[in-house]
Amino acid sequence: TRSSNRSVIRGQWGMKGMGMGLALILGGDGFVPGFLLDRIWHLILPVICLAYGGFAFLAKLTRSSVLENLLSDYARTARAKGVEEHDILWRHVLRNSLLPLITVSATLLPSLLAGSVIVESIFSIDGMGKLAVEAVQTRDRELVLSVTLISGLLTLAGYLLADIGYAIADPRVSYD
Incomplete structure (x- = not known):
């Protein structure tokens, strides 16, 4: 053995x-041992810079949407029936509060490309934002069209994910 x-x-x-x-x-x-970990370590700050504004806006929108839905008729009716506050918040209010978040989050994906121009110049990263600016400055039509195509595809992917999110969050939504 x-x-x-x-x-x-x-x-x-x-x-x-x-x-x-x-x-x-x-x-x-x-x-090169440790290359991936080193790359991830150096991308932490740029990712935080790109995502911070979007997350702050989503947090503010979530707060206002939840506060608005907490005072709605269906939440008061559930309280009157004796449903626990925890169940009211998670099952009723949060599901209805997700709909505006899904709408706004669909536009976050292409907006990351627009915000990356500044972040790439601050952190000296060669990326899509810097490429787009250089293509416009050098009047490279094909490259500008390519970056525009990628931005359009990201927008379409965001809308597709939003539609799928709508169907998951609200069972009343159906696509025939």
Whole structure:
């Protein structure tokens, strides 16, 4: 049994060695340990800068929508029937408060591309925002059209996700 365990361990190390060899061959400059973690570490601040404004707006919209729905007729009726406040908040109020959030969040995806121009210039990142600005400055029509196409596709994807979110949040919504 001891020799069979050794052969299994050797087989596992052989597979790991093959994976490392494949990574070295396909990697070009060679395998750099910790590259992914370093990249993630340096992208934390730009991601926070891009997402902070959208999240702040969504939080403000959530608060106002929940406060508005807490005083609505169906919440008062549920309280009068003796439903617990926790159930009223999570089952009734929050589901109806999600609809404006879903509407606004559909436009957040393409707006990240517009906001990335500033963040990319602050953090010296070569990205889509900087590419779009340079394409406009150099009057590269094809590149401007490509960036516009990608922005349009992101808008369509946001609207599609919003429609799916509507169907999940409100069971009365049906698409025929």
